[in-house]
Amino acid sequence: ETGVTQTPRHLVMGMTNKKSLKCEQHLGHNAMYWYKQSAKKPLELMFVYNFKEQTENNSVPSRFSPECPNSSHLFLHLHTLQPEDSALYLCASSLTGVNQPQHFGDGTRLSIL
Amino acid sequence: GQQLNQSPQSMFIQEGEDVSMNCTSSSIFNTWLWYKQDPGEGPVLLIALYKAGELTSNGRLTAQFGITRKDSFLNISASIPSDVGIYFCAGGSAGGTSYGKLTFGQGTILTVHP
Numbered sequence: 001e002t003g004v005t006q007t008p009r010h011l012v013m014g015m016t017n018k019k020s021l022k023c024e025q026h027l028g029h030n031a032m033y034w035y036k037q038s039a040k041k042p043l044e045l046m047f048v049y050n051f052k053e054q055t056e057n058n059s060v061p062s063r064f065s066p067e068c069p070n071s072s073h074l075f076l077h078l079h080t081l082q083p084e085d086s087a088l089y090l091c092a093s094s095l096t097g098v099n100q101p102q103h104f105g106d107g108t109r110l111s112i113l
Numbered sequence: 114g115q116q117l118n119q120s121p122q123s124m125f126i127q128e129g130e131d132v133s134m135n136c137t138s139s140s141i142f143n144t145w146l147w148y149k150q151d152p153g154e155g156p157v158l159l160i161a162l163y164k165a166g167e168l169t170s171n172g173r174l175t176a177q178f179g180i181t182r183k184d185s186f187l188n189i190s191a192s193i194p195s196d197v198g199i200y201f202c203a204g205g206s207a208g209g210t211s212y213g214k215l216t217f218g219q220g221t222i223l224t225v226h227p
Contacts, residue, residue: 101161107155
C-alpha cells in the first residue's frame with residue numbers, strides 16, 4: 001500500500017544524535033498517528049493529530065517531539081534516545097471521525113546504539 | 114485502559130488447512146478491524162466491521178463482529194503460503210474523542226507449510 005509513505009525505512013543512531021522521521025499520506029485523510037511497535041508487544045499509540053492539531057499524547061517522553069505542518073505530513077523528531085527506544089515506528093492516517101479505519105505506512109526501523 | 118486478548122499467539126499449519134483466530138475484551142467496541150503485517154512492512158487492513166453480529170468476507174477471509182461487541186473472529190479458508198504473516202485485531206471506540214481510538218491485540222503469527 002503506497003498511500004502512506006515513511007522515510008527513512010531504516011535508521012541507526014547514537015544516543016546523542018538528533019534525527020527526524022517523516023510520514024506523508026496521499027489518501028486525503030485529516031488525522032495522522034504515530035505508533036511504536038516493539039517485539040512481542042501490541043502496537044502502542046504515541047501521538048494523534050487531527051487537522052494539524054495534536055489531540056493525543058500518550059505519555060510519550062519528551063525526547064520524542066512530533067510535528068504536523070499540514071494534514072498530509074507528519075514528523076517525529078528524535079533527540080537523546082535510549083536503547084529501549086529501538087523499535088519499528090509506524091505512521092498511520094485516517095479520515096476524522098469515530099470508526100474510521102487507519103491505514104499504515106511501512107514504518108521506520110530504528111536502532112539506537 | 115482497554116485491552117484485547119488475541120489468540121492463538123502463533124499457528125503452524127499445512128497449506129490447504131483452514132485457520133481461525135479471535136480477539137476478546139472486557140470492553141465494548143464500536144468497530145472491529147483485522148490487519149495483516151508482512152515482514153518489513155506495515156499492517157494492511159483486511160476487513161472492517163461496524164455492527165454487532167456483522168459477518169463480512171474478503172476472498173478467503175471471513176470475519177465477524179461479536180454480538181456482545183466484546184469479541185471478533187477471523188477465519189481463513191484453504192490457506193496458501195502467502196498467508197504467512199502476523200494478523201492483528203483492533204477494536205475501535207470513541208473513548209471520549211472525535212477521532213476514535215484503536216486498541217490492538219498482540220497479534221497471531223501464522224506459518225503455513227507447503
